[in-house]
Amino acid sequence: MGEIMERVSLPEVLEKVRAGERVNRAEARILFEADLFELGELAREIRFRLHPEPIVTYVVDRNINYTNICVSGCKFCAYYRSPGDPGGYLLSFEELARKIEETLTLGGYQILLQGGLHPDLPLSYYEEMLSFIKERFPRIHVHGFSPPEIVFFARREGLSIEEVLRRLIAAGLDSIPGGGAEILVDRVRRRISPNKCSAEEWLSVMRIAHRLGLKTTATMMFGHIETLEERVEHLFRIRELQDETGGFTAFIPWPFQPGNTALSVPKATPVEYLRTLAVSRIVLDNVPNLQASWVTQGPKVAQVALEFGANDFGSTMIEENVVAAAGVAHRLSEEEMRRIIRAAGYEPRRRRMDYSLLE
Structure with missing residues (x-):
C-alpha cells in the first residue's frame, strides 16, 4: 500500500476522472475528500458511460440461510450461533423445498444459498443439497456458498479449492456470491473475523471460480475498524483480479450494521455510504454493475444512490435474515421496488444473475 502515501492534488484527480483515465491508490484516497455532490456527479457520468440507457435492474430472489451454526465467531455478525447454542438450526431438504416453492410462486427465479461454517457437515452434504434442489427445481438459479464457506469445505475435506468447486458445480452450483469479503486486508480480518479465510484465500476462490466458468459478485462491508486506506486497498484488490479474470458481474458495498453485534462502533451515515459508493464506481471501472443497498440504507437513500453511480x-x-438480526429490517415488494425506481426517473427491469434482462 506504499502508493497511498503519495500526495496528489484533488483538482488534478477530478480532472483525470473526467477525462476517463484510471486512478491509482493515492488518487482514490484523495477522492474521499472531494465535495459529495461533485463526487456523485462523476460517478453518475461513469455509470452512464457503462450503461447509456436509463435502466435500473433488479433480481427477484430469496436469501436462504441453510444453517446459522458457525464456528467463525465474527464480531460483526448477530445471526450466527455456536455449535450447541440454543437457537441453532439446520434446514431440512424439505424445508428448503418449501422456501423455493414459495419463491417461485412469488415470481422468483434465483436463490442466494449461504450458511455458517458448520463443523459437522461433509462436502457430500452440500452436493446432495444442490442435487436435491436441481432435481426438484431444475430452472432455479443457485447463487451459493461464499468464499469463506468454500475455503472451510476444502480445509475440512483436505481438498484443493478447485476440487471443491468442481464437485459443487457438478452438483448444480450456478454462481458464487461475494460474501465474506468484509475488507480484503488481513489486519482488519484478524480483528473482526479471525477464524475466517484470509484476503488472499478469498481472492483465490474467486480467481479459480472465474477460471472454471462461474460468474461471481464482489462485496465490501465497510464502516467498522478499517481505515480509508484499507477501504481503497479493498477496491484495488477487486479491480486487479477483475483485470485478470473478468469474472465479477457486480460490486455491492454496504455499511456495517452494529446492532446486536460485538463491535461497538458508530453506524456509518448515509453520506459516508454515498461517498464510498461513488468512489467505488470511479475505481472499479472494469466491474460493469454497481448495486445500491436498500436493505441496509432503506429505499430513500438507495434511490439517491442511483445518482451516485449505482445502476x-x-x-x-x-x-433476509443476517442484516435483520442486527436490527435493520427494511422490506420492499417487487411492485414497491419498481415504483421507487420509476420515481427516480429510471425504467425498472428484471435481470438474471449475469445481468441479462428477463423482460
Missing part, C-alpha cells in the same frame, strides 16, 4: 437495485429479498 442496480439488488434483490427483492423475499427473505
Whole structure:
C-alpha cells in the first residue's frame, strides 16, 4: 500500500476522472475528500458511460440461510450461533423445498444459498443439497456458498479449492456470491473475523471460480475498524483480479450494521455510504454493475444512490435474515421496488444473475 502515501492534488484527480483515465491508490484516497455532490456527479457520468440507457435492474430472489451454526465467531455478525447454542438450526431438504416453492410462486427465479461454517457437515452434504434442489427445481438459479464457506469445505475435506468447486458445480452450483469479503486486508480480518479465510484465500476462490466458468459478485462491508486506506486497498484488490479474470458481474458495498453485534462502533451515515459508493464506481471501472443497498440504507437513500453511480437495485429479498438480526429490517415488494425506481426517473427491469434482462 506504499502508493497511498503519495500526495496528489484533488483538482488534478477530478480532472483525470473526467477525462476517463484510471486512478491509482493515492488518487482514490484523495477522492474521499472531494465535495459529495461533485463526487456523485462523476460517478453518475461513469455509470452512464457503462450503461447509456436509463435502466435500473433488479433480481427477484430469496436469501436462504441453510444453517446459522458457525464456528467463525465474527464480531460483526448477530445471526450466527455456536455449535450447541440454543437457537441453532439446520434446514431440512424439505424445508428448503418449501422456501423455493414459495419463491417461485412469488415470481422468483434465483436463490442466494449461504450458511455458517458448520463443523459437522461433509462436502457430500452440500452436493446432495444442490442435487436435491436441481432435481426438484431444475430452472432455479443457485447463487451459493461464499468464499469463506468454500475455503472451510476444502480445509475440512483436505481438498484443493478447485476440487471443491468442481464437485459443487457438478452438483448444480450456478454462481458464487461475494460474501465474506468484509475488507480484503488481513489486519482488519484478524480483528473482526479471525477464524475466517484470509484476503488472499478469498481472492483465490474467486480467481479459480472465474477460471472454471462461474460468474461471481464482489462485496465490501465497510464502516467498522478499517481505515480509508484499507477501504481503497479493498477496491484495488477487486479491480486487479477483475483485470485478470473478468469474472465479477457486480460490486455491492454496504455499511456495517452494529446492532446486536460485538463491535461497538458508530453506524456509518448515509453520506459516508454515498461517498464510498461513488468512489467505488470511479475505481472499479472494469466491474460493469454497481448495486445500491436498500436493505441496509432503506429505499430513500438507495434511490439517491442511483445518482451516485449505482445502476442496480439488488434483490427483492423475499427473505433476509443476517442484516435483520442486527436490527435493520427494511422490506420492499417487487411492485414497491419498481415504483421507487420509476420515481427516480429510471425504467425498472428484471435481470438474471449475469445481468441479462428477463423482460
